[in-house]
Amino acid sequence: MAHRIEIALKRGVHDGRGAGVAHRARNFFHLPVTSCTSRDVFKVDVDLKPKQLREVQKIFTDPVIARSAIGRLAAPAFDWLVETSFKPGVTDNLGRTAQEVVTDTIGRPLTAQEGVYTGVQYLLKGALTREQVQRLGRDLLANELIQSIRVFSAEEWAAAPADAEPPVIRDHTAASVHAYDLGGSDADLMKISRDGILSLSLAEMYAIRDYFNRPDVRAARATLGLPDQPTDVELECLAQTWSEHCKHKIFAARVRYVDEQGREQVIESLFKTFIRAATEKIRADVDWLVSVFTDNAGIIRFNDKYNVSFKCETHNSPSALDPYGGAITGIVGVNRDPMGTGMGCELVCNTWGYCFGSPFFEGELPAGLMHPRRIRDGVHQGVIDGGNQSGIPWTRGFERFDERYLGKPLVYCGTIGKIPRTLQGRPSERKEIFPGDAIVMCGGRIGKDGIHGATFSSEELRHESPAQAVQIGDPITQRKMYEFLMEARDLGLFRALTDNGAGGLSSSLGEMSSMSGGAEIDLAKAPLKYEGLQPWEILLSEAQERMSLAVQPENITAFLALAKRRDVEANVIGTFTDSGAFVVKYGDRFVGRIEMDFLHDGCPKMEIEARWQPPQIAAPAPLRAGNRNHALLGLLGALNVCSKEFKSRQYDGEVKGLSVVKPFVGVQSDMPSDATVMRVEYASNAGIILAEGINPFFSDLDTYAMMASVIDEAVRRVVSVGGKLGQIAGLDNFCWPDPVLSEKTPDGPYKMAQLVRANQALFDVCTAYLVPPISGKDSMKNDSVRGGRKISIPPTVLFSTIAKMDDVRKAVTMHFKQAGDLIYVIGLTQDELGASEFHRWLAAEQGTPANYGGTVPRLDVPRALATYRAMNAVIEAGLLHSSHTPTLGGLAVAFALAVLGGDLGAEITLDAVPQSGKLSDDALLFAESNSRFVVTCAPEQAATLETAFRGVPCARVGTVAATRTLKLATAKRTLIESDLDALRKNFKKTLAGI
Amino acid sequence: MNPKILIITGYGLNCEAESSHAWTLAGAAPELVHLNDLIERPTRLHDYAGLMFIGGFSYGDHMGSGLAFGARVRHHMQADLAKFIADGKLILGVCNGFQIMTKLGLLPGLDNNYFTQSVALMHNDCGAFQNFWVTLRFEEQSPCVFTRGLGPMPLPIRHGEGKVFTLDHALLDRMERLGCVPCRYADPATGAATDKFPLNPNGSLNAIAGLCDPTGRVFGLMPHPEAYLFPENHPQWDLQKLRGELPSQGAGLKIFQNAVQFLKLT
Known part of the structure; x- marks a missing residue:
């Protein structure tokens, strides 16, 4: 017989869980919940003597803050009670721990039929209808896919018997095996495929x-x-x-690709032709590739003692159905990739990244889809719990927001491992x-x-x-x-x-x-x-x-x-x-x-059609010349730019004590770092640098440019903190909408062409940069057809980079360090505002949010390589006090984050910025051109620095000031002048507490 | 000879590597022993001069942090732990280790009662797990051997349940009188204890960050001294380096050095 134990906090003890529910019910659901208290319910389905049951109750109950009862625990007055519990067969981690505590308490193992099951009670006060309470149960307290929700009024609860029935599966169906008849018609065959x-x-x-x-x-x-x-x-x-x-x-698949001039090309396998071929070509030039594409994770050499492995996965579909469960499975699952690579790697750190609809979405959701805020909360909590409880620190994390992720969120989880190069005298990768x-x-x-x-x-x-x-x-x-x-x-x-x-x-x-x-x-x-x-x-x-x-x-x-x-x-x-x-x-x-x-x-090879036709997307109307304070403040607060610190702080980033450049840096530890740096072992000052690039917005204009920019971003972030060309490896994660032509995907050939172009860029840029892809993954059906509406994600590639750093103590961080330091802009700014954060902000301001076109950033590979070599030299020489690479929001946002990180001011003369032709003010401020850096050095190092950058676009643009004001001006006018507090407030307010 | 330190591992504890490194740097000889191996022969505890309950997520913190692990330790090792303390040896607990010690009753261990829980480590007031750096101040009048002579110390916190709490104010007063509060969350600008988030990350009563027993030999704290062994662990090491203020070692090491010094002198 099962026993029910209810546990509540004592009077005077703060019930954070209950208070949180009341807060969300009022603020997100606009329901008049005046208070909520919560309780734990255990159903102990174990054969216990009365004395043993009391012992179990005692050990389950914290004597300082909690009280409990076997059966019902007397409750204070309430209007509604909601009890949630897992459906039969769903993993109940709390229940499993409770089982082990019972085992220890009674001194015998449980039988196969015994178990402990858990639930939560919420006691609500407020003038609520049953329908409203049911909605809270469904949309806030539990997920009906995996949990049961029971709602009681106070009278119903008083009249109901104390329920101790455990949610067990008692299915005694005998095992059977049946054969499929494949002798039927095509329709019969497809029915077997579909039904199963x-x-x-x-x-x-x-x-x-x-x-x-x-x-x-x-x-x-x-x-x-x-x-x-x-x-x-x-x-x-x-x-x-x-x-x-x-x-x-x-x-x-075999792909027939036709470009905009009608030229046809047949590609036998995108993977072999572009991704693996890139790595094979680079293999001749680097000596640290150990195992690529063959194992669960790619392996590269770290030093004489260790190899390092890296894998990144997506867990999109499960996270759409149960955000918490899908995401925790995503992170704990990708941990097993390095764990199962070679003879088994030790786990060093995790990375995560998500693409969601806006948490502030107010439009109509197709039936059956969860609100993006709920998905986001659940996904974060899943990866937080998975990573923290596993004792693996996070190192990189990002979020991107776009309405096209409403149908399917993207949930990237990555893990880095290390392994001694030999085990029992044998190569550990074998x-x-x-x-x-x-x-x-x-x-x-x-x-x-x-x-x-x-x-x-x-x-x-x-x-x-x-x-x-x-x-x-x-x-x-x-x-x-x-x-x-x-x-x-x-x-x-x-x-x-x-x-x-x-x-x-x-x-x-x-x-x-x-x-x-x-x-x-x-x-x-x-x-x-x-x-x-x-x-x-x-x-x-x-x-x-x-x-x-x-x-x-x-x-x-x-x-x-x-x-x-x-x-x-x-x-x-x-x-x-x-x-x-x-x-x-x-x-x-x-x-x-x-x-x-x-x-x-x-498995027969697929044949897929791909036809490229450049899309026509209008640009927003140009802004009249003038002050741009409001634009900068708007961009700093935009979802894709703003601070993600609130959620990030709930991830453990320091377990193992190896972190060097953390995800947040600056005097207030509140600015995102360009890349993170950590040691790999206690005995060495060598370490690894991790970074990433992702930009689904550029995909709307051209996936070739998107892929090139994304790889460049992932590489230049590494270079910015001190990583060297020739030591950087890459990982590609492609997430695509279904690109195969069919009745439901009439634009398949275009989407497939987008995929081809992204792969072409990957080969071109990786081989030029000597960045071999060592592992990767693709997820190709990111569409939702719920509620009769098809929502497809924008083509999205996460390109992650990992690089060895010989001495982590030479790492450079992104914020300005001291007043009087000289500020330089390295790299060329061009008229490239297409799909930029600024154009998307401006298009939305103008009421035509789809008109964010323009010229998408391109890559000049020789110039980029020269720039990175020079950066490598000046960082090795210890010349730089700070280095920051502009990404979303261009130079204006880059300057803002660098001054905020240092809590120092700066005065910038924009005319001096290296540029192609004479750029508009907005292009100077906000263009997202590739391969650029904002760096600072001590005044006495100016000559040495300028010499090192000879042959590379480089100009001194200003000086770090103690004034706590950022001023960006041309000879004609001041474009931006803002005190740091306003900048910081805008950067942090959007997702503060969310 | 370097004093031997026993570090218990298993069931979701996860700070064994850095804890072991900390004791080694401080001049001790740490050994990692799985809880099941220790339970099989609890008397091996007495081969060691010190014991550490490390951080992590024993049993996933389900049912309250430290509860399940504490119950297992109490069930199998109570008598040996009592003897270990009576023999004048040292016990250190960090984060989940501190939570386990509190659940066991090892802390605050008033009146020689080391096995009845009297204070709780509750969910943080902010309602969520938090990871950032705080500043600790150490109380000179505490008998704690781990914190002797220490000035303000920056350390990371990484916990969801770190609020030291009791409804019994008389107990709190006694703990304070007996010097069982060796460290508190402090405002780095003034050095004074503080209730303000995030300087005080969890809303702990009297800004308590750690507790010791009246002998000062049993000590637990929420912040992680073993996560500040390298100077580059500090979140502003870049500025410290530029200003020539980068220490040669992380400040957290001092807590382990104090313990080793005590063991070498006794």
Whole structure:
């Protein structure tokens, strides 16, 4: 029998959770909630004697601030009570910890049928209708996809019995396997694909049908007792392995690209032609590439002792359905990439970045979409909890806002790892698996979580998108597994490992078995969270916190014993073979057999049309010449420019104590740094620099220019703090709307052309800059068709950079340091205001927000390289007191942030700024031209500095002043004159407390 | 000989690397031991001169920070911990470690009662986890051996539940009288204790940042001294360097050096 325990804070103790609900209900929902108190509810479904139950109650209750009762706890007067709890089968991390506390308290492990489940009660006061309370429950307190919400009036609550019923899954459906008949019509085949959320195309269904019709395949299957037609295990496994998410079919497709002059080009695989080719070309010129594109994360050499790895992922679709769960899974999931790279990397730091609709959005939302403020809050909290609880510091973070992210938010999460270059005398990047090695799954158990996650993310967001596609990460289970794996690695107890992410076991074992040449697993040996899973569900489940390993037979006893000591679940579920096939059993029965060649190479290649036609976007009407204070203040407060400090401070950025240049710098630690710098180990002054570039707005004018600018931004940020050309590696994350021509995507060829152009730029710029892409990911179906309205994201590329820094103590930060220092502008400012922050601000001011066209910033590669070489030299020589690279908002915003960081003033003569031709005031102030820096040095260093920049656009434009005023003027007029307080206030107010 | 320090790991604690580095720099010999290995043979505790409960997120802070880890330690190790304290040894707790010690009752440990919780570390008044730097002031009259002779010290805080709280004002007064409050959040401009956010990041009563027992040998605090070992950890190290004021080591190290000095003298 289950027991209910209710816990409340004592009178006089501040209830922050309750107060927060009341605050949001009043301010965001405009509901008359006068007060809210909150309580915790535990349903302890454990066989306990009365004395044991009282002990459990006592230990659950903080004696200083809380009180509790078994059953109902007397409540003060309220009007409405809302109780939320997880639906059956949803990860309940609090419940899991409570289970462990109960275990410790009663001194015995819980049985498989026992468990502890949690919920929260909100006691509301105020003149509210039931409908209003239900809305609060749905839109503020819980997510109906994963939680149950029950609403009671005071009278109903008094009359209702105390509910101790645990939300358990009691599904005793026997395991069964059925075969699909692929002998039907095309319509039948597509119905099978659609009904099963398999996302298989007709061509792919044909390929599968033909494979199973092969006589040799039939014969091999017959010997195992398998039917001629594919089983659900096999069809699901193929659908996962061939999903866009796992197979990157669009990047592998044959593309026929036609440019605006009608010239045609056939491209066999964008990935091979542009991305991998760039890295291969650069390989001859750098000596630090260790492992690229082959493992879960790219590996580069750091120093004699360590290699460093980096991976960045997106978790967009799950975050749209359950922002918290999707995002925590995103960060904890990407942690497993470096963890599963080589022989397993230690985790060094995390990065994050999000693209959302405006949190202040007031228009009409298509039915079924969450408000962007709610998505944003949930996503931040998920990554905050995931990163903080895992003990991994964040280093970079950004947010971009645009209405086109209403349909699908973009949630980027990245992780950097490090690994000794050799382990047990072998190169640590080398994974080997031999026939006979045991297949071990370790970490969490398998439930229905995340089933069809990979195929689902390969589709647009629809109303009927599956609830099981949501997982909730459990950082503590993963942390335990991580520490265990590192210990086992250093003892040499396994031969290879990889993570279970999208596609679950089917994906991880599918990959690993190609190293030995086959595998045979028994799904009945995999530990389950609850009964009732079908064999294909066990194979596909994306339940989190799991790794698959290859353990040599002689180590298996020691490996399992260590896992037990560390309280980590580990089970042998099969054996690697060299049979050439992936063979699946359930108990004694064979339920699947797919030949490795077909599994990995049988997917037919897509053919996609791409046609480029430059878009026509009008520019805003030019502003009349005059003062631009209001424009600068407007830009500083614009969502894409303004301070993101409020949310950022909730992420732990200092665990491990290795940070050098933090995400926020300046005398008040409140200005975003150009790039961050951290040590990698305690014993060395060498470190890594991390930065990124992202600009979806330029995509609207030309994705070639967008990609070039984004790479330049990611590189020049690194250069700004002291990173050197030749030591910078890149990571590309493409997020695109569906670019394949179809009835619902008539503009597919244009979107595909945008993708081609971005890839062309990537090859051109990366090879010129010697910045090899070492890893990356794409997410190609970022559209929503909910509520009958299609919303597609703008083509968005996050380009992340990582660079080694030989001595982190030479790092330079972005803010002005002392009065009297000379200010220089390096690089050329051009008439490039197209899609700039200024044009978008101006277009909105003029009531025509779509008219933000103009000339998009271009890249002059030779000039950029000369500039970066000179920057490398002056920083190495210690000449610079500050260095800041302009991005959104151009020079005006750059000057503003540099003075704010220093809490010092500056007087700038804009005529002196190096420029092409004679620019307008607005272009001088706000153009977002590439490859520029604002730097300062001591007056006595002026001559040395100017010599170093000979041959590069460079001009002294002013002096740092003690006046706390920023003045930007031409010979004709003062364009901007503002005291620092007004600038700071505008920069910080937009998202203060939000 | 360098005094041996036991650092307990596992279950979501995560500051083992920097804590170990801090003790090593200070001249001690730290050893990382998983909680399960310690529970298997709790008497090995007595091989060490000092014990550290490090920061992190034991059990994800579910059910209240430190509760689950504290319950496990109490269940398996209470007698050995009592003996460890009675033997005159040192215990340090940082952040989650401080929370665990408070849940156990090790702090403030009045009247030799080390295993009854008497104060709480509550959710920050601001309602969220926070990471930024604060300034600590140290109280000269405290018997705390870790904080002897220290001036104002900048350190990072990284917590969601750091507000020292009790409804029992008599208890608070006794803790103050006995010198159990060795450090407080302070305004760097004046050096005075402060209630103002963000100088006081959590709304702690009497601006309490850390507590010790009446012997001064058992000490816990919310800010992270082990996260300020390098001079470049300081958020304004760039300005300090330009002005020639960059220290040779991070100030947080002094707390560990004080402990090692005490152990070497006893």
